[in-house]
Amino acid sequence: MVYESRVTIAGESVSRVALSDEAAALLRRLWTIHGPLMFHQSGGCCDGSSPMCFPVGDFQTSSHDVLLGRFDLAEDGPDAMPIEFWMSREQFDYWSHTHLTVDVVRGRGSGFSVEAPEGVRFLIRSRLMDSAMPFV
């Protein structure tokens, strides 16, 4: 099962990003350690092309980033657990035709992303979007 994000791009109606079950479970666990979290999709180099997960407020997004979607990890609890997924606009220009699912694999190290000490890391699995823009 995957959790699809809520759509956050104006004019669109189809989710662009999802979490695998394992990713959602890991994020709930990391939330208890680090507090509120967010993703920024990285490009380039050694640990790159990976979704980097940071405590909210640590990484500053800008008007040159795109918010691809928002999740709520709260299961039945009273408090919302929103997690946003961001990417730089220039990278989105090359990625926008693909749907992304955040998954988890066994691994070691990933920049300053918070999952690395758990012996795992987040990984993007991709598929083509079902329809071309504007997804309405």
Added chain:
Amino acid sequence: MTVYAAPGTPESIITFKSRYDHWIGGEWVAPVKGMYFEDITPVTGKPFAEVARGTAEDIEAALDAAHKAAPAWGRTSTTERASILNAIADVIDANREVLAVAETWDNGKAIREPLNADLPLAADHFRYFASAIRAQDGDFQEMDGTMTAYQYHEPLGVVGQIIPWNFPILMAVWKLAPALAAGNAVVLKPAEQTPVSILVLMELIGDILPPGVVNVVNGFGVEAGKPLASSNRIRKIAFTGETTTGRLILQYASANIIPATLELGGKSPNVFFADVADKNDSFYDKAQEGFTLFAFNQGEVCTCPSRALIEKPIYDSFLGDAIERTRKAVQGNPLDTDTQVGAQASNDQLEKILSYIDIGTQEGAKLLLGGERADLGGELSGGYYVQPTIFEGNNRMRLFQEEIFGPVVAVTSFDGYDDAISIANDTLYGLGAGVWSRNGNVAYRAGRDIQAGRVWVNNYHAYPAGAAFGGYKSSGIGRENNKLALSHYQQTKNLLVSYSEEPLGFF
């Protein structure tokens, strides 16, 4: 042919310690919180040593040691510092095989690379910066008959360096050599995927350097890298890695108003003009090898020539020859000197490469060679091996736009010079590029028109000390490998001196 014995067997030329601590203040120091993590060799997928899992407390201890050492180190003569750098180079040369086995076991790379490239380059790099600092002059300007402005180079003090895992020793040396030559003390964090080989180097060179001049703290990025990069006790941060962490490091640097140099990867075009195939001679052979260099170091190179652009008239024939050439690449035990393609550095790297092969196929790219994990059998079955892989597609595909960091090349054709430059520059990155032509004018113009910091003309993947290396566009800020790097580790002191007894006359 030589097959080096695997570490852990009686014949091995290196015996790893079962546990590695931090190197702080010239001695081995246990992590404050007492935590360790396993270092896994990608050759077999099995752990072989425990490594200190550093935290902010260890970074503080390393910064204490560095601050204690920095003033005296910064005052040493350039003669003395150069002599120390040369001594380090000699030790690297004398221990080349031991270090090569350590590097291969930590990283998975085919051992011919550390033996013949990484380690000789590392030694030469120290020698280059030993020479560069000796030859570096300050300058002065005579403002008028009685006033002179003197410019002095001064060290920054204590600097932080975060190292990637693809060339653990060489990338550390690229950063250490200019920093030390310029008179700085360093706190260095290796990559958590490859924490040990740099410590083997420190075992060998530790007593050459005064205590505290180089401090090595291992650990995870979020636990050790972040406290280092965000510390207000460093005067500069140098980082090699990916774009998001690069931005984060710039944000930390902005908070502390310190400079940052970043090397953030690429998606390097390798452009083959039609005249390459005018003759089937040694040059054609060289260009074919230039194509196949995408598999060098398992593709785990920031400048991997991962986009091959071939001019239409020779597309089918050149690519056909290149596929056959790549098919012959020998993948095997990384400790065998005949092996050309070794193991990917980690399980997650393997998974990521396979995920790209998957999306490439979905996007309609045509798989021409490889495309699967390789099972080499026996002990190596658990290692992280990927077949050299060739895809054909177009430049809008993600295969062409993202750094896979694996032995995967995406190939397309171009129609004339302008099309070549347009495709080559249609990327977020600008670190490396290759241009191949028998026509010097074409090669020159293409080299100048491609927006990348390093364009190899009629060669690829050479990294001689002296040739400036660094990125355009999203590939980073700053230059390494050249005396220019000294300026990234130096402050400028201006003494404006009056040699006149006359008052200014204003008051």
